[in-house]
Amino acid sequence: MAAPSLTPSKAGPPRTPAPRRTETPPGGGRFTLALRRHLTAHAFLIGAVLCFAVFSWYPMIREFFLAFQSTENGRTVWVGLDNFTTVINDPAFWQAWRNTLWFTVLALLLGFVVPFVLALVINEFRHGQGYLRLLVYLPVMLPPVAAVLLFQYLYDPGYGLLNELLGLLHLPEQQWLQDADIAMVSLVIASTWMNMGGATLIYLAALKNIPGELYEAAELDGAGLLRKIWHVTVPQTRLVLSLMLLMQIIATMQVFVEPFLLTGGAGPEGSTTTVVHLIYQYAFNFNDYGAAAALGLMLLVLLAGFSAAYVRLSRTEDA
């Protein structure tokens, strides 16, 4: 059996149809086959890759450039760390970080702990679970602007329903969104109402995966309710809990919509200015893209640690 062509083949398939029975095509044929295969594969890939290149990878690189550049009168110059010093010396800088951390702590207390406890309780119910899951997930489907403006109506100091309810209970009325001390708490309540459905459903799903024998074994050892939770439920759901914790930290550190819509962003005495709102202001109110990018990089570096931990943890789930 002589090979059809000993000379390196020209581009394109050989003219004479090679016998199909040939087990391994000779060098040139294998090369064109491989080339064809790669071209086909990349044809499938190209659309998404182009979108990523233009709208993800290029902006990522640009973010780094912007942070060290300044554009004045249409001329872009390198300014070293100037943008960073501008941002750090902004009186709102530390306040924005404090507010963001405060929001995150409150949001975790309400949005991380409460859904888990609720999921624990709901999971014990012999009926009505579908109804409760439906209820807790309803707000997640609302357009966020509708949910937030509804809360603005409920929080209104003059005619809001919440103050009316406090009055019925003989509690002092609150200036929910106008009082610098509690504005952030009000934001967290609204935000939790809007978003806790997802976490609750995920915890419920995780609880259903715990083998019942584990509880039976714990009972044989004489474990009470709290010890069963601590020694069976928590270890069995630890991975889900850690993933949700990281995810919520990453999401709440980027809070923007709630303060932007409920308190106009800054809020009373700047008490609800968040880091992302500050980025927004630099970029779109003051056209200072350098400062926005510099602050953005700081947030990125801070959250990168949490993201890396998340990716690593979700990998262990595969193993």
Add this chain to the structure above:
Amino acid sequence: MSTRTLISPAQLARPRGKRLYRAVFALVTGGFTLAFLGPLYWLISSGFKDAQEVIRTPPTLVPESFTPGNYSQAWDVMDLSTLLLNTLYYAFGALAFQLVLDVAAAYSLSRLRPLFGKAILGMMLATLMIPATVLVVPQYLTVLDVPVVERNLLNTPWAIWLPSVTNAFNIFLLKRFFDSVPKELLDAAAMDGASPLRVLWSIVLPISRPVLGVVSIFAVVGVWKDFLWPMLTLPDPAKQTLNVGIYSLSNGVPVNVLIAALTIASLPALIIFLIFQRNIMSGLTAGSLKG
């Protein structure tokens, strides 16, 4: 319910356990109904009140001045039909782009083993590490002047559709599902001379219905709920989304009309949710963690 949970059936069967169970059940069910249906009832009912009643103290539980006209006024004044159609246009356009481009990419990365495929997948997944809000500024500048083609996409649907394709999470979900398709099935088809496109269309996609459902829900809900990005890239009032349009008009209309508008804006999602609740809830929980 036969699965064994935290509290043993024996404990629940005792009289004390039964009473405690009923008390907790009533408390939680009642609390949930108040906490989650209460605000929605308040939203819908306040939309029927006239301008005085809606800000009256103490408020009325049932509207006395029944004015359904608020709803038609909101529909006209805030041009809700346009906003609603815009949002659906953007959402389903984004869905189409993601289904075609992301499915093709995930299939290629999973099955066609392209040159540098691993590196490309890695670079896509790396975007998940970047906080979305940090990228908004450079992405916005990119949309103003897209490199190479030098086009300004502001106020065009492309500003929503094309960036929505860069959804590394969806690509990852799809790729993982495609990875799990039995190799023999695909090899058999390839033996019979089916092209990669044919294999994708006739074999992979039909058995990928669950993951396609999850990805579709993510795609549509993502656009439906987004606020900052459409606010920046679609400033033209005639092209705005529901979220942005209502926000920008919220200060100029009376309270009762605004509330009627919020009700109208909420209804489509609530109705769709009530119809497809099982798929949406299981899809979102399955997709968001197994990722």
